[in-house]
Amino acid sequence: MENDSSYGQVLHLPRRTPSGPRIKADQAGCPALTDIFPLHPFDPSATGFLLSLLPETTRPALWIQDRASRQENGQIYGPSLPAFGMDRPVLQVHVSHPRDVLWAMEEGAACAGLSAVIGEIHGAPAVLDFTATKRLAMRADASGVPVFLIRSGDPGGLSAARERWRVGALPSQPDPLDVQAPGKPHWDADLFRARTRRPGRWRAQYDPDAKRAADRLRLVSRTDDRALEAGDQPIPHRPRA
Amino acid sequence: MISQYRTAPGPEVAVALSRDGPHGPVIHAINQTARDRGITAEARVVDMRAIHPDLHVEEADIAGDKALLRRLEHWSRRWCPWSVLDTDDGLILDVTGSAHLFGGEAALLHDICNRFAMQGLTARLAMAPTRGGAQALARFGPQGSICTHTDLAAKLGPLPAHALRLDKATAQLLNRLGLKTIGALCDVPRTALMRRFATLPEDQNPLILLDRALGQAADPLNAPPDPLQFMARSSLPEPVIDPVPHLKSLAEDLCTQLAKAEQGARQVQLTIYRIDGEWRSVQVATARASRDPLHLLRLFDGKLDGVDPGFGFDLLTFEATRVEPVSLIQDRLDGKRDPDADIASLLDRLTARLGKDKVTWSTWSQSHKPEHVEARVPALQGAPEAPLVLPRARPIRILTPAEEVTVIYAVPEGPPSQFRWRRVLYKTTRYAGPERIAPEWWKDRPGSRLRDYYKIEVQDGRRFWLYREGHLHDRRGDTPRWFVHGFFA
Numbered sequence: 001m002e003n004d005s006s007y008g009q010v011l012h013l014p015r016r017t018p019s020g021p022r023i024k025a026d027q028a029g030c031p032a033l034t035d036i037f038p039l040h041p042f043d044p045s046a047t048g049f050l051l052s053l054l055p056e057t058t059r060p061a062l063w064i065q066d067r068a069s070r071q072e073n074g075q076i077y078g079p080s081l082p083a084f085g086m087d088r089p090v091l092q093v094h095v096s097h098p099r100d101v102l103w104a105m106e107e108g109a110a111c112a113g114l115s116a117v118i119g120e121i122h123g124a125p126a127v128l129d130f131t132a133t134k135r136l137a138m139r140a141d142a143s144g145v146p147v148f149l150i151r152s153g154d155p156g157g158l159s160a161a162r163e164r165w166r167v168g169a170l171p172s173q174p175d176p177l178d179v180q181a182p183g184k185p186h187w188d189a190d191l192f193r194a195r196t197r198r199p200g201r202w203r204a205q206y207d208p209d210a211k212r213a214a215d216r217l218r219l220v221s222r223t224d225d226r227a228l229e230a231g232d233q234p235i236p237h238r239p240r241a
Numbered sequence: 242m243i244s245q246y247r248t249a250p251g252p253e254v255a256v257a258l259s260r261d262g263p264h265g266p267v268i269h270a271i272n273q274t275a276r277d278r279g280i281t282a283e284a285r286v287v288d289m290r291a292i293h294p295d296l297h298v299e300e301a302d303i304a305g306d307k308a309l310l311r312r313l314e315h316w317s318r319r320w321c322p323w324s325v326l327d328t329d330d331g332l333i334l335d336v337t338g339s340a341h342l343f344g345g346e347a348a349l350l351h352d353i354c355n356r357f358a359m360q361g362l363t364a365r366l367a368m369a370p371t372r373g374g375a376q377a378l379a380r381f382g383p384q385g386s387i388c389t390h391t392d393l394a395a396k397l398g399p400l401p402a403h404a405l406r407l408d409k410a411t412a413q414l415l416n417r418l419g420l421k422t423i424g425a426l427c428d429v430p431r432t433a434l435m436r437r438f439a440t441l442p443e444d445q446n447p448l449i450l451l452d453r454a455l456g457q458a459a460d461p462l463n464a465p466p467d468p469l470q471f472m473a474r475s476s477l478p479e480p481v482i483d484p485v486p487h488l489k490s491l492a493e494d495l496c497t498q499l500a501k502a503e504q505g506a507r508q509v510q511l512t513i514y515r516i517d518g519e520w521r522s523v524q525v526a527t528a529r530a531s532r533d534p535l536h537l538l539r540l541f542d543g544k545l546d547g548v549d550p551g552f553g554f555d556l557l558t559f560e561a562t563r564v565e566p567v568s569l570i571q572d573r574l575d576g577k578r579d580p581d582a583d584i585a586s587l588l589d590r591l592t593a594r595l596g597k598d599k600v601t602w603s604t605w606s607q608s609h610k611p612e613h614v615e616a617r618v619p620a621l622q623g624a625p626e627a628p629l630v631l632p633r634a635r636p637i638r639i640l641t642p643a644e645e646v647t648v649i650y651a652v653p654e655g656p657p658s659q660f661r662w663r664r665v666l667y668k669t670t671r672y673a674g675p676e677r678i679a680p681e682w683w684k685d686r687p688g689s690r691l692r693d694y695y696k697i698e699v700q701d702g703r704r705f706w707l708y709r710e711g712h713l714h715d716r717r718g719d720t721p722r723w724f725v726h727g728f729f730a
Contacts (some may be wrong), residue, residue: 044728051730060584074638074641091584093601107587114587171698
């Protein structure tokens with residue numbers, strides 16, 4: 001992903017190549033631990049955005065929800081996941097306490113056979129502190145499994161996440177066949193902390209009809225029409241050999 | 242077998258067990274009182290009840306009887322090395338060379354009779370040099386009869402011909418021919434029997450059965466092997482409170498036993514025997530057979546806190562209660578870890594700590610109702626299924642159960658233009674629908690209302706999945722209510 005595009009230009013986010021179990025997370029392009037904060041309550045835009053970020057494999061994914069986020073945001077509905085390119089089985093874990101979510105995420109992050117670990121924690125419980133995120137990030141670094149943490153109803157404290165996003169819904173595109181119907185979803189994606197690239201704010205869209213799987217997530221800059229600074233080079237994906 | 246949780250009727254009551262026959266229940270087994278009163282097995286229950294109105298009839302537990310008999314089969318190896326089931330109601334023990342250990346043949350039979358009586362079972366016993374002879378004598382001869390090679394023919398002689406286990410039609414045919422006993426059958430010249438029966442299969446062929454019963458044809462015993470048992474135990478010289486330091490050696494011991502037998506554990510049980518005579522056990526299950534001591538031990542993490550050691554315990558057993566054959570497998574040539582094995586061990590750990598119903602795969606079912614399309618199966622029992630692709634757009638998250646919304650401003654045809662949900666007011670800007678989902682008449686209660694689903698977008702872009710339950714004049718209730726059922730991404 002480029003750091004920030006000029007206004008209005010559509011960027012194609014390269015979809016990740018399948019990450020083998022031994023490829024380190026940073027090399028594969030997926031950050032080790034990503035925090036995603038939904039902008040509005042019970043807004044599943046963050047979920048859709050996250051699903052479009054996932055690498056394409058057939059290995060199962062682990063999805064852990066605590067009771068509060070199940071009640072507040074609803075349960076994941078399996079039959080709708082293939083619409084966002086989630087063509088793999090999902091191992092769902094339902095727990096009642098955020099402590100168990102963190103424990104299960106750590107276990108999952110250490111398991112290289114998974115394609116992704118997604119945890120949901122509602123509110124800002126005391127157990128979800130910097131240490132907990134640091135442990136998760138280190139586990140994910142070691143195994144190479146991308147780990148996502150959806151933190152709804154959370155003002156966002158300290159975190160060791162490699163990338164931190166705020167994602168909310170935007171009014172959808174017009175439907176080409178029906179004037180009054182909502183069309184394809186648009187999301188407001190705000191990368192406000194990142195370790196390996198520059199933060200920015202985009203208008204994101206998932207395009208399931210893209211010819212290549214790599215073009216499915218489209219990001220359009222939402223920043224003002226401002227010239228790039230001299231010598232402002234996009235930060236490369238992987239370190240040059 | 243009459244249920245053990247109720248008081249059994251006394252011996253003076255005629256009791257019959259019934260099972261399902263082709264034309265209603267038939268009598269499966271009877272007690273002695275019923276036999277004395279002329280009730281026969283295989284008769285229909287209604288007929289016997291008409292003759293004996295005070296007949297006490299219970300339902301037979303045939304599968305339970307079979308399971309009990311299978312356990313008795315292994316238990317009876319206390320007297321001999323080989324034992325095998327004999328049809329549905331018998332056991333055959335090969336006591337060749339082991340009778341002297343119990344003081345001779347008569348004493349052996351006496352011991353068997355007593356031991357069965359101690360379990361509340363009445364055994365009819367007979368001892369004969371052949372399997373066919375023994376089963377015929379036990380069922381039709383005098384109780385506890387013992388015969389040798391020399392008097393085998395003489396003792397079998399007076400028994401009825403169907404004691405040889407001929408099928409019904411052949412037994413009836415022999416009866417019509419006047420060959421009512423085994424002795425009469427032996428006296429007929431063999432060539433005469435051969436003319437009639439030589440080409441028939443064994444259950445219709447008295448020649449084969451007679452030869453086997455008299456020891457002129459081989460009739461070997463195919464005894465099943467003893468069930469495998471894997472248990473490591475450690476007796477401690479002094480009672481202790483904490484089992485953890487002893488677990489490692491126990492697990493290693495168990496895994497060595499499993500490796501020797503090329504088996505892997507699917508279920509492991511740790512039992513502590515307390516000094517006050519009580520015992521406590523903890524059980525864990527695995528997703529695939531494992532004999533890795535470290536993995537098995539990790540499953541017990543946090544589970545031992547709930548075990549009350551009392552004043553201490555001095556005996557620990559670590560037992561594999563369910564095993565599956567596992568041979569040494571090399572999955573990959575590059576020496577990397579097998580990802581499937583990683584996931585299986587992850588499932589074990591998650592399930593052992595969180596519980597079996599909390600860790601689940603999705604399974605799909607054919608249903609109109611969106612909330613019934615997806616069901617959950619425990620991960621240790623089910624296998625991951627391929628994702629389901631639906632023709633219509635469905636919300637990415639759903640609320641279970643659906644939550645009711647308060648409609649502020651309704652439009653006659655279409656979704657509410659303003660509604661309140663969780664105390665927040667939303668204004669509809671765009672909508673799609675309705676999509677009508679009819680109740681499943683073959684499953685739902687009568688009077689269930691249909692649902693009209695709308696995809697609704699509100700001002701800030703959030704997209705709801707609302708439905709109206711029923712419509713105004715469907716005569717199935719009052720004014721239809723509105724529910725929010727899910728959210729689109």
